[in-house]
Amino acid sequence: MSEPVMGVGTCRPPALRKFALLATALSLLGCAVLSAPVLAAAAPASDVVYSVESAKASKSLMLDVVHAGKRLVAVGDRGHILYSDDQGATWTQAKVPTRQLLTSVYFVDDKHGWAVGHDAQILASEDGGVTWTKQFEDLKRESPLLDVWFQDANSGFAVxxxxxxxxxxxxxxNWEDASDRLDNEDQYHLNGIAAIKDAGLFIVGEQGSMFRSADWGQTWEKLEGPYEGSLFGVIGTAQPNTLLVYGLRGNLFRSTDFGSTWEPVELKAARGALEFGLSGATLLDDGSIVIVGNGGSVIRSDDNGETFSVFNRPDRISVAAVTDAGNGNLILAGQGGVRVTSPTGAGAENGKNGSSK
Structure with a gap:
């Protein structure tokens, strides 16, 4: 599956990325080279366009879901941001100053969080996702930010x-363009960024591109990875220096030395090797790892990523992200919205919309 190209001009064919697993999101992505300067500048208050309130928001396309303390916060299509204080049973739609597709969200504590998306937009919340302000956008880029990570309430990165x-x-x-810190002359798309325990930061992207930083983002080293296809995400395990990267066609690799060497992780489904793309992951409080993707794929490891059990949901929905519900169940975000499932990913109950803010 390739992305449609909108507009005119010459550009190299864009590759699949995390949200590219979802056909609905693909049609929103254009093809234009990013401009270099970056100066934080939000739109004037009089020009702000808010996301449309919808009773079906919890069933619309959602691309990420995380915790803000005990609260759940999900982001997705048309600027929708939802939050739940009852483990995903009901969701409240936040008032959000954009109608653009939001691709990722990250909270450093129960109050401070950031969401990123199309038009290189960055939104921020200081109240656990109830209200949001637009910190930054760059309309000239005509291309999305795909992931965000913060070390604390001050220092963070978006890719x-x-x-x-x-x-x-x-x-x-204020946001600074730090792209020149990476050895990325071909401007490969950067799909994911994550912290690795006792090691530093790790970025993955198009064409198997990998970068690591042992000083938390000040300097970066380009790595030769084990795979030449697109990688959609990266997650650190509970073990020091240990991480997993994942991408197209069920490709999953594990490193125990911060990316210096890699081993493939075999994924066997009921009918053979898993061939669906993997798009999102979470590290649970007990050290278990859950990774989700296309075809209703939900895979789980209880040994720091050495082996995985594979479950494909009967509905075969495309799943973009996963987190724990807080009671042993999982929250899946993707095609058809946010769902509460069993710890294996089986079963499904769409959360209900509550009030809107």
Whole structure:
């Protein structure tokens, strides 16, 4: 599956990325080279367009779901941001100053969080996802940010299409274009960024591109990875220096030395090797790892990623992200919205919309 190209001009064919597993999201992505300068500038208040309130928001396309303390926060299509305080049973739609597709969200504590998406937009919340402000956008880029990570309430990074790497040291009041810190002359899309225990930061992207930073983002080293196809995400395990990267056609690799060497992880489904793309992952409190993807794929490891059990949901929905519900169940986000499932990913109950803020 390839992405449609909108607009005119010459550009190299874009590759699949995390949300590219979902056909609905693909049609929203254009093809334009990122501009270089980055200055934090939100739209004037009088020009702000808010996401449309919808009773069906919890059943619309959602691309990420995380915890803000005990609260759940999910982001997705049309600027929708939802939050739940009852383990995913009901969801409240937040008032959000955008109608663009949001691709990723990250909270450093129960209050401070950031969401990123199309038009290189970065939104911020200081109240656990109830209200949001637009910190940054760059309409000239015409391309999305795809992941975000913060070390604390001040220092963070956002990554995205065409090699975008943005950095802040003041909680997002100002964002700096830090793309030149990476050896990425081909401007490969950067799909995921994550912290690895006792090691540093790791970025993965298009064409199997990999970068690591032992000083938490100040300098980066380009690595030769084990795979030449697109990688959609990276997650650290509970063990020091140990991480997993995942991408197209069920490709999953494990490293115990911060990316210096890699071993493939075999994934066997009921009818043979898993061949669906993998798009999102979470590390549970007990050290278990859950990774989700296309075809209703939900895979789980209880040994720090050495082996995985594979479950494919009968509905074969495309799943973009996963987190724990807080009671042993899982929350899946993707095609058809947010769902509460059993710890294996089986069963499904769409959360109900509550009030809107």
């Amino acid at each position: 995205g299409a065409y090699g975008a790497l943005l950095a802040t040291t003041d909680g997002g009041k």
